[in-house]
Amino acid sequence: MEKKYDFDTVVDRHNTGSVKFDLRHDLLPLWVADMDFPLPGEILDAIKKRVDHGIFGYTMTTASYWKAFDFWCSREYGYHVRSAEWVTVPGIVYSLSIAIRAVTEPSDAVLIEQPGYYPFSNVVTNNGRTLIVAPLCYKNGRYTRDIAAFEKAVRDNNVKALILCSPHNPVGRVWTKDELTAVAEVCRRYGVTVIADEIHCDFIRPGIKFTSFATLGDEYKQKLILCTAPSKTFNLAGLQVSNIWIPDPVSREKYKRINQANGYNNANTLGLAAAEACYTLGKPWLEELKEYLEGNIAYVKNFLAHNMPCIKLVEPEGTYLLWLDFHGTGLSNAEMKERVESRARLWLDHGDMFGQGGELFERINIACPRKRLEQAMNQLKEAFK
Numbered sequence: 601m602e603k604k605y606d607f608d609t610v611v612d613r614h615n616t617g618s619v620k621f622d623l624r625h626d627l628l629p630l631w632v633a634d635m636d637f638p639l640p641g642e643i644l645d646a647i648k649k650r651v652d653h654g655i656f657g658y659t660m661t662t663a664s665y666w667k668a669f670d671f672w673c674s675r676e677y678g679y680h681v682r683s684a685e686w687v688t689v690p691g692i693v694y695s696l697s698i699a700i701r702a703v704t705e706p707s708d709a710v711l712i713e714q715p716g717y718y719p720f721s722n723v724v725t726n727n728g729r730t731l732i733v734a735p736l737c738y739k740n741g742r743y744t745r746d747i748a749a750f751e752k753a754v755r756d757n758n759v760k761a762l763i764l765c766s767p768h769n770p771v772g773r774v775w776t777k778d779e780l781t782a783v784a785e786v787c788r789r790y791g792v793t794v795i796a797d798e799i800h801c802d803f804i805r806p807g808i809k810f811t812s813f814a815t816l817g818d819e820y821k822q823k824l825i826l827c828t829a830p831s832k833t834f835n836l837a838g839l840q841v842s843n844i845w846i847p848d849p850v851s852r853e854k855y856k857r858i859n860q861a862n863g864y865n866n867a868n869t870l871g872l873a874a875a876e877a878c879y880t881l882g883k884p885w886l887e888e889l890k891e892y893l894e895g896n897i898a899y900v901k902n903f904l905a906h907n908m909p910c911i912k913l914v915e916p917e918g919t920y921l922l923w924l925d926f927h928g929t930g931l932s933n934a935e936m937k938e939r940v941e942s943r944a945r946l947w948l949d950h951g952d953m954f955g956q957g958g959e960l961f962e963r964i965n966i967a968c969p970r971k972r973l974e975q976a977m978n979q980l981k982e983a984f985k
């Protein structure tokens with residue numbers, strides 16, 4: 601089928617205040633999880649239309665915004681959105697912080713899994729809660745959860761909340777319905793609130809099925825905070841919009857009170873306009889983007905197999921973040937990091953940032969034009985030959 605969108609053109613992001621490109625100009629950046637692709641014309645037109653109005657006063661979500669969001673969620677994930685049960689906030693990490701304060705007390709135990717997205721641990725400790733880590737199991741190139749060890753961690757530490765990364769960053773697992781139900785069941789039995797971060801849920805590889813925690817069953821909704829956002833899917837991180845579902849009215853009121861105590865009241869005008877347009881019009885672009893990313897994954901896999909077989913790709917089921925295993929290089933963790941930075945001149949996310957089990961891994965963001973990825977892989981090859 602003929603392609604409508606162009607993902608090959610390299611757009612220079614330098615000097616735009618880009619966190620990815622402008623913090624350091626000496627390394628090729630494939631680290632932080634945003635994409636180097638511009639949005640398509642139909643979405644930009646909707647944002648421009650809002651810009652042309654010229655007035656950017658205090659803004660709230662509208663019925664048409666919720667309709668667009670419901671359209672997306674019902675088609676993509678199989679649940680409907682009742683807007684009264686949702687809160688729109690600037691970001692997921694912001695929301696995790698509010699959620700923890702809403703459902704736990706100071707020094708309460710909060711569980712996360714590692715290797716895992718590093719702000720999870722910060723958000724727990726910075727809010728004066730006790731961090732409990734359940735390590736994921738890595739065997740034969742695949743990550744799984746030891747549910748008995750998970751339950752033991754919950755029971756032994758009197759855990760009050762779990763921050764669940766689903767799909768999982770950085771290991772790329774898309775948890776199956778059975779795996780999620782097992783987690784949900786343990787949490788229900790011990791009264792643990794599940795704070796489910798589903799920010800990566802629109803990047804699911806062919807043949808893999810995503811199950812939203814929202815669809816597991818009514819018995820698991822009482823203690824659930826579901827964190828969703830268009831920011832990964834449509835590259836809107838700079839526009840600061842996330843949608844959070846809190847089905848339980850008591851927790852929701854508490855969440856809202858803490859949110860207000862933070863002084864946050866009104867949404868980002870352009871963020872809402874962009875998100876509404878993306879949820880309404882964005883599917884064709886996303887579908888082509890995912891095909892392009894498949895090509896990028898295949899490229900990395902092939903390149904490693906032919907040029908650096910000692911570096912293994914952990915086959916991802918979702919996300920645009922690849923988790924590379926450097927154990928076969930025979931290097932130490934420090935040597936690996938030194939080579940990636942000083943010799944390959946790449947900015948990747950070193951695995952040890954992701955906590956337990958992260959040493960001798962690197963996370964590479966492949967949401968960029970193929971040419972940039974080719975350059976990165978060739979730089980890596982030179983450094984590790």
Ligand SMILES: Cc1ncc(COP(=O)(O)O)c(C=O)c1O
Binds near residue numbers: 633692797800829842
């Ligand atoms: C799992 C996960 N949650 C949250 C975020 C960040 O979300 P936000 O920018 O909305 O705080 C990221 C970004 O990479 C992520 O990978």
